[in-house]
Amino acid sequence: MTVASPNFSDGCMIALYPPPALAQQLAVEGGLPAEELHVTVAYLGDADHVDGDVLRDAVAELAARRPFTAQLAGLARFTGGDKDVLVALVDSPDLEDLRRDTLDALHERGIEIPRGHGFTAHCSLIYLNLDEPAPLDRLDAQPIEFTALSAVHGLDRIDSPLAHPMDAVAREAFAAGWALSGGPMTRRVQVACETAVHLATEATDDPDILKATIDLGKLEGMWALLFQRRQEQQDRHTASVNALWRDLVARDGIAAMVDRLRWQLGVHEADGPDRSGIRAAALAAAKAMLAVLADLAGFTTVRIALRNAIAAGRAEGMVNAVAIAAERANRIGLDWNIAFTDAYAAMERLDELWGDAGGWLGRMVDGVADDLGRTLASGMEDGLSRDELIDAAADILTGDSDAVAFTVDWAMTTAADEGALALYQSEGVQLIDIITAGDGRVCGSCIDAETGSPWRVGDQPRMPLHPNCRCCYAADVSLAHFASWFT
Numbered sequence: 001m002t003v004a005s006p007n008f009s010d011g012c013m014i015a016l017y018p019p020p021a022l023a024q025q026l027a028v029e030g031g032l033p034a035e036e037l038h039v040t041v042a043y044l045g046d047a048d049h050v051d052g053d054v055l056r057d058a059v060a061e062l063a064a065r066r067p068f069t070a071q072l073a074g075l076a077r078f079t080g081g082d083k084d085v086l087v088a089l090v091d092s093p094d095l096e097d098l099r100r101d102t103l104d105a106l107h108e109r110g111i112e113i114p115r116g117h118g119f120t121a122h123c124s125l126i127y128l129n130l131d132e133p134a135p136l137d138r139l140d141a142q143p144i145e146f147t148a149l150s151a152v153h154g155l156d157r158i159d160s161p162l163a164h165p166m167d168a169v170a171r172e173a174f175a176a177g178w179a180l181s182g183g184p185m186t187r188r189v190q191v192a193c194e195t196a197v198h199l200a201t202e203a204t205d206d207p208d209i210l211k212a213t214i215d216l217g218k219l220e221g222m223w224a225l226l227f228q229r230r231q232e233q234q235d236r237h238t239a240s241v242n243a244l245w246r247d248l249v250a251r252d253g254i255a256a257m258v259d260r261l262r263w264q265l266g267v268h269e270a271d272g273p274d275r276s277g278i279r280a281a282a283l284a285a286a287k288a289m290l291a292v293l294a295d296l297a298g299f300t301t302v303r304i305a306l307r308n309a310i311a312a313g314r315a316e317g318m319v320n321a322v323a324i325a326a327e328r329a330n331r332i333g334l335d336w337n338i339a340f341t342d343a344y345a346a347m348e349r350l351d352e353l354w355g356d357a358g359g360w361l362g363r364m365v366d367g368v369a370d371d372l373g374r375t376l377a378s379g380m381e382d383g384l385s386r387d388e389l390i391d392a393a394a395d396i397l398t399g400d401s402d403a404v405a406f407t408v409d410w411a412m413t414t415a416a417d418e419g420a421l422a423l424y425q426s427e428g429v430q431l432i433d434i435i436t437a438g439d440g441r442v443c444g445s446c447i448d449a450e451t452g453s454p455w456r457v458g459d460q461p462r463m464p465l466h467p468n469c470r471c472c473y474a475a476d477v478s479l480a481h482f483a484s485w486f487t
């Protein structure tokens, strides 16, 4: 029969509590409840004899250390008292350091702990009568993470999160750098902050570490701003091209196309055409329909919208190039909006953009034709009715088209990379880096391009290396030519 656990509710101690999920797993039936499982660092005796404020003050000081992971290293059965106690053994040099520092911190505060026992780090699981068998005879080794140190005074428990003293300082340094950049707070910036803080706590001896942390904050903020601006522009121009594109397509045109296709494929006949016949006919019908659109007046407005998207991409790429160069030169104060307006205005006279727009528009039409042809073919194969086919075709032509978004994204990214390259070239840059965006969309070729940096200008790979690429050129330029872009 299991005996009740002794009541320590009037004692006090400094202790570590395992994560709740692990505590649940460790708790044994009839033993200490999961929420009471702990590793005592120092037992101080009767709570009446220890000032709670002094205890909590000591714990707050002791918590200025990194969270650590100890090892659960099996079971032991402590004997020699009124009852035996089955414990999980806890092994960790960090825990030994903590114990030593705890004794020092308490001693400084005039608290001496009872000297009845040495220190065997453990987590009590269950009290047993002397003749009672243990409910388990083996515990697998596993890590146990401690993220807080607790001051327990009678029934009162206060947890202090473990954090290296450098942690808060480094966090502030990173935030200061980020604020200087004017960039948004994104998930990526948060992750970078954690990494930078971790690096800083591991390099506390380096006198320049806080400066380096500020720089990291600035760099991450700059990239966050750069990607945010690009995304906003992509979204705006995609929406605008899409809207104009949708206006081109009339519902009766779609119906006529579907009717022609159905007639041509003879859907009323028992032995209809084979699959390849359907696909070829559907693609031809889609192309024919889109060719008609090309003759409509509205088609030119789509081309203008694409031209504007390319101009914006190119201008943004030039601003990005200067922002990256400014970051490398540790120069702050770039006014991205002024710079963009200026760079965009310079696009006015650039006739080549019209040719680019025509080329991208051709790809866009081909992309939509492919999507439409595929949709019509699978609709015919699946035996959709006339109205269902018309709806499916209308979805492709008048919904938010994937082909349009894909093309605008690719065109603007290409324009941005060309804009950056052109700016660096006109500034006489000889060596150019390629930097991957590190956002999960990086393909192997981009990593190779980054690894191969710096490149001699002209020999470098032509960015973007893949659709949706966010990787960038980077180089040093004299910022004197861009003084009007800085505040």
Ligand SMILES: [Zn+2]
Residues within 6 Å of the ligand: 436, 437, 441, 442, 443, 446, 465, 466, 468, 469, 470, 471
């Ligand atoms: Zn890339």
